[in-house]
Amino acid sequence: MPLTPFGRTVDAVLLKHQQAAADGSAMQSAVSKWDALRDLAAARKTYGLNDRDLSVLQALISFLPGTEVDPRPGVTVVHPSNRTICERLNGMPGSTMRRHMAKLVAAGILIRRDSPNGKRYVRRYQGERVAYGFDLSPLAVRFAEFADAAKAERALAARIKAVRETVSLMRRDLLNLALLGAAERPELSIWDQFQDLAQLTARDLRRKLGLAELAEIKARLAAAILDTKSHLQTLFAEEPGTSGSQNEHHYQSSKKDSFESEQAVKPAHGPNTESKDETGYAEKHSEERPVHREPPSLPPEAPAPGSPSLPLRLILAACGEIQSYADGAIRHWTDLLRAADTVRPMMGISAAVWDEAKSAMGAAEAATVVAAMLERFSDIRSPSGYLRHLSAKAVSENFSSAPMVMALARKAAA
Numbered sequence: 266m267p268l269t270p271f272g273r274t275v276d277a278v279l280l281k282h283q284q285a286a287a288d289g290s291a292m293q294s295a296v297s298k299w300d301a302l303r304d305l306a307a308a309r310k311t312y313g314l315n316d317r318d319l320s321v322l323q324a325l326i327s328f329l330p331g332t333e334v335d336p337r338p339g340v341t342v343v344h345p346s347n348r349t350i351c352e353r354l355n356g357m358p359g360s361t362m363r364r365h366m367a368k369l370v371a372a373g374i375l376i377r378r379d380s381p382n383g384k385r386y387v388r389r390y391q392g393e394r395v396a397y398g399f400d401l402s403p404l405a406v407r408f409a410e411f412a413d414a415a416k417a418e419r420a421l422a423a424r425i426k427a428v429r430e431t432v433s434l435m436r437r438d439l440l441n442l443a444l445l446g447a448a449e450r451p452e453l454s455i456w457d458q459f460q461d462l463a464q465l466t467a468r469d470l471r472r473k474l475g476l477a478e479l480a481e482i483k484a485r486l487a488a489a490i491l492d493t494k495s496h497l498q499t500l501f502a503e504e505p506g507t508s509g510s511q512n513e514h515h516y517q518s519s520k521k522d523s524f525e526s527e528q529a530v531k532p533a534h535g536p537n538t539e540s541k542d543e544t545g546y547a548e549k550h551s552e553e554r555p556v557h558r559e560p561p562s563l564p565p566e567a568p569a570p571g572s573p574s575l576p577l578r579l580i581l582a583a584c585g586e587i588q589s590y591a592d593g594a595i596r597h598w599t600d601l602l603r604a605a606d607t608v609r610p611m612m613g614i615s616a617a618v619w620d621e622a623k624s625a626m627g628a629a630e631a632a633t634v635v636a637a638m639l640e641r642f643s644d645i646r647s648p649s650g651y652l653r654h655l656s657a658k659a660v661s662e663n664f665s666s667a668p669m670v671m672a673l674a675r676k677a678a679a
Contacts, residue, residue, distance in 0.1 A: 294405075295333040298326050301404040301411060305374070308414035312372045321365040322374060324353045325399055336405035342378055344385035344398030366399075373407070376400040421476065428479045429470070435486040436466040441671045442493040445579055448674070453496060459489055575667050577601065583674040584636035598629045605632035608639060612648045618656070625656040630666055637669040 305312070306319050328343040335341045351357050369375045380386060380397035387396040404411075443459035450456075466482055474482075581588065581595055588595060591604040609619050614635070622631040634655060638648055645651050658664050 295335050296405045296408045297332055298329060298334045298401070298404060299332065301334060301408050302326060304408070304411040304415040305404070308411055308418050311414045311418065312374070314368065314372060314374075317361075318365045318368050320354060321350070321357075321362060322369055324350055325375070326401065326404075327353065329401060334401050334405040336402050338376070338400060338402050339378065339396065341401045341405075342387075342396035342398050343401065344387055344396055346385065373403055376403060425474075425476050425479065428476065428483060429474070432466065432479055432483050432486060433470060435483065435490060436463050436470070437668070439463045439466075439486055439490050439493065441575075441667060442490065442497065444671060444674055445575070446493060446497055448579060448582065450496065455492070455496070459493055462486070462489055575670055579674070580633055580636065580670050583670045583677060584633075584640050586639045587636040598632070601636065602628050602632045605635040609635055612639065612642060614649045614652055618649050618653050622652050622656045622659075625659040626664060626666075630659075630664075633666040633670065637666060637673060640673050 302319070302323060305314075305322070306316075309315065309319060325343055325345075328345050329341060345353075347359050347362065351359055351362050354362060366375070370377060376399070378397050378400050385398035387394060387398075389395070439459055440463035443456045443463065446453065446459075447456040462485065466486065469478075469482060577595075577598060580601075587601065587604050587608065590608040591600055593600075595601050595604060606619075610616075612635070619631070622634065625631075626634065634652065638645060638651065642648065655664065
């Protein structure tokens with residue numbers, strides 16, 4: 266291996282980088298040295314560099330006057346001594362600095378301009394400037410290459426982040442489904458397997474995973490979720506009494522108006538005015554003949570728009586305290602809403618905050634949140650403020666009470 270007069274090796278890669286810098290300088294314009302450093306930092310893995318290598322490069326760039334790097338060879342040469350460079354690197358040992366410098370030279374980021382005696386200095390002869398040291402012109406010559414590599418690295422990082430978030434959500438869904446299956450169909454022995462997969466995935470997500478590893482985990486979770494849903498299909502089927510055929514024609518009793526209609530129905534013009542329920546039919550006709558009406562807005566156990574994604578019986582199993590504030594057994598979403606409306610003043614939740622929560626989350630979701638808060642009432646310093654915070658979260662993003670309920674279910678099962 267040929268050596269320079271100062272003991273450094275000369276290989277084909279080094280000569281290639283020097284020739285490329287000389288050939289490309291005529292086609293390039295000056296660029297911002299900090300933009301070049303920023304793009305190179307984003308694409309450092311592409312060139313086999315690490316953060317310590319870039320710290321050394323940043324120290325060298327700080328010796329360059331101005332904010333731009335000229336692509337012409339020899340124009341942007343910095344010539345600090347090793348001691349000065351180490352001082353600017355907060356006392357980095359000289360041997361460590363030289364090792365990182367050699368990596369920058371091997372990657373073609375820097376070009377050495379050696380003087381006859383091996384020292385770094387600048388001389389002027391009849392108006393011509395001659396400098397010996399480290400040439401930073403490759404930062405300008407290869408700026409477009411660095412920018413493209415940085416763009417590719419940022420796109421890959423964004424893709425990894427998106428897949429990682431998807432895997433995290435799938436892991437949470439799998440755990441919730443496994444807990445639901447263990448509670449509703451304990452005769453099956455597969456739920457422990459799915460819970461173990463969810464816990465192992467949580468452990469894997471603590472590491473820095475690549476796109477291929479995340480894709481493999483995602484495929485396993487997708488297959489497991491599909492399997493759990495196939496075992497829980499009957500659980501989410503409509504129960505007797507809530508099917509469309511039975512809701513389509515039946516006798517409506519004026520004594521069993523929904524919770525919302527009891528509050529909303531008021532005589533409009535006096536005691537003799539005929540009152541109508543929310544289906545548009547007069548009360549006196551509702552007991553005389555079958556009527557055609559739409560399914561109730563909050564049917565028992567069947568999820569409606571704005572309702573929690575979990576079955577009502579699972580919510581009641583995890584949040585049993587709310588049962589104490591109901592008139593009787595809670596069998597419908599409206600029963601849960603009545604109980605929540607009864608207990609919320611005792612919890613210190615104002616009427617304005619309660620109305621805001623029902624508007625932001627939906628009535629059933631808000632009632633579920635109150636039931637979950639009641640289980641942890643001693644741990645919540647300000648229930649009214651906490652519910653207001655959750656309402657704001659529901660407005661700004663997709664909010665779900667399922668994690669709160671499942672956390673209580675896991676705590677109860679422990």
